[in-house]
Amino acid sequence: MNHQGTSQDRQSETADFILDNLHVVAVPSAPQIRLYAAHPGSGLWRLWPDDEGDDPPPPYWAYQWAGGLVLARHFLERPDTVRGRRVLDLGAGSGLVGIAAAMAGASAVLAAEVDRNGVAAIGLNATLNGVDVTAVSGDLTGGPAPEVDIVVVGDLFYDADLAERVTAFLDRCVAAGVEVLVGDPGRAHLPHARLQLVAEYAVADVGTGHAATTKPSAVFSFG
């Protein structure tokens, strides 16, 4: 790929790459949603230029994760959770959670993602599913509570530093009167003491290579 040019050029190159090299799959446990997904021949490494210095972020956006799958299933089974509400999907990856919220009738959906390739994927995945999701590029966790009714967080407690920043951000959201739901299969840094179980579903843990097995994962209310 030619990686010269602006970040917008790069996003459009990424979008072309996704359309050419990823497969559209129906989401396990929410097959009404389809996503562009990686497969063994995708060659995702080609998306990160050698001259960029830092190690590329893992392409989490090209996979589905148990935490997102459980939230998506929850919104489709209980659309009242998000219907008519403004939603922020934090750490959106593919956009799965936000897309499910939009399908369930959310009035507006923001999907925040730090990986620019993920931002491109969110736009393509939203279009593929015929819903409006606004992708926001960057890390919102250092900022104030967003102007939304509910923040939804799928599978974001896999790293200690990140979990600390996310928890502090969610604290500010709760203090501002914003509801927070977390979907998670029990990752290492899940803040158990802050969570109350809302629902449990058995979903595939595709992102960790265990697509064939299901794992009980939960939707929690954070408070």
Ligand SMILES: C[S@@+](CC[C@H](N)C(=O)[O-])C[C@H]1O[C@@H](n2cnc3c(N)ncnc32)[C@H](O)[C@@H]1O
């Ligand atoms: C394990 S994936 C989960 C993706 C999606 N929520 C799901 O459940 O399918 C975590 C995602 O969060 C993104 N991420 C990590 N830190 C973030 C931050 N501070 N703000 C926004 N996105 C972040 C990563 O790039 C990655 O795409």
